[in-house]
Amino acid sequence: MQQTQTTPNGINVKVCGMTQMSQIQELAETGVQFMGMIYYPKSPRYVYNFLKPENIKAINNINKVGVFVNATADEVIKTIDECRLHMVQLHGDETPKFCEKIADYISVVKAFRISEGDNVRWRIKDYTDVCDMFLFDTDGVGYGGTGKKFSWNILSDVQIKKPYFLSGGIESSDIDTINDFMQTESAKSLFAVDINSKFETSPGIKDMTLVKEFYNNVQKLHK
Numbered sequence: 001m002q003q004t005q006t007t008p009n010g011i012n013v014k015v016c017g018m019t020q021m022s023q024i025q026e027l028a029e030t031g032v033q034f035m036g037m038i039y040y041p042k043s044p045r046y047v048y049n050f051l052k053p054e055n056i057k058a059i060n061n062i063n064k065v066g067v068f069v070n071a072t073a074d075e076v077i078k079t080i081d082e083c084r085l086h087m088v089q090l091h092g093d094e095t096p097k098f099c100e101k102i103a104d105y106i107s108v109v110k111a112f113r114i115s116e117g118d119n120v121r122w123r124i125k126d127y128t129d130v131c132d133m134f135l136f137d138t139d140g141v142g143y144g145g146t147g148k149k150f151s152w153n154i155l156s157d158v159q160i161k162k163p164y165f166l167s168g169g170i171e172s173s174d175i176d177t178i179n180d181f182m183q184t185e186s187a188k189s190l191f192a193v194d195i196n197s198k199f200e201t202s203p204g205i206k207d208m209t210l211v212k213e214f215y216n217n218v219q220k221l222h223k
C-alpha cells in the first residue's frame, strides 16, 4: 500500500505524538497526510513506551515522521532503519552540520522553538541550504508538546524559502485564524499544520473525533 499523498493546493495536516496502533490506522484511513511519533525518552508521548520498532516498521499507509531532540546521528539513523521512517523532525538544538548529515539519509524538518522578539530570519538562515523543511513551534519549558500557542504574526515580513509546518498549541477553534493566515504573504510556503496536545484526552491518546473534524475543516481551506 502507498503512503498518503500530500495536498497540492491546500495545506497538509500532521498529527503528532501518536502512540496507539488503532488510532494510527484510523488516521491513515481518514487520509491524514503525516503522523508524528516522539523518539524523545523524556516526553510523555515517547513512542517506545507504547509500540515496538517492528510494529512501527510495518505501518506503510501514512507518512511517518520521527521527532528527535538532541539525539546522536547514530541513534537517528538506526531508528530510521528500524522503524522505516519517511521523514525526521529535529526538535532540539541540532546544528546545521548535524541536519546536513541526517539529510543525506532522509528528508529533514528542522523545528525552531520561537519566542516573542526572536529574529526568525537570523534563526533560520544557516539551515536553509541543509534542511528540506522547517517547523515553527513556541518556545517554552521542555522541548515541545507544551500546547503553548505560537504567535503566527512573528512570521510576517520573513521570507521563508522552505516549505514549513505551523505548530504550537494549535486547536480546533483556530480554523478561522488558519484560514486568515493562509491569505497572507507569510503563508506562501506554508506546507502543513501540526496538531498535538490540544487534541488529546491524555498524553499520546488522541480524541479522534476532534482530529477528524479538524482534518476535514482544513481540507476545505485554500491559499
Ligand SMILES: O=C(O)c1ccccc1N[C@@H]1O[C@H](COP(=O)(O)O)[C@@H](O)[C@H]1O
Pocket (backbone or CB within 6 Å): 016, 017, 036, 038, 040, 043, 044, 045, 067, 069, 091, 137, 143, 144, 145, 146, 147, 148, 167, 168, 169, 170, 194, 195, 196, 197, 198
Ligand atoms: O509532543 C511532545 O511530547 C514533544 C516532545 C519533544 C519535542 C517535540 C514534541 N512535540 C512537538 O511539539 C509541537 C507542538 O505541540 P503542541 O501542539 O504545542 O502540543 C508539535 O509539532 C510536536 O511535533
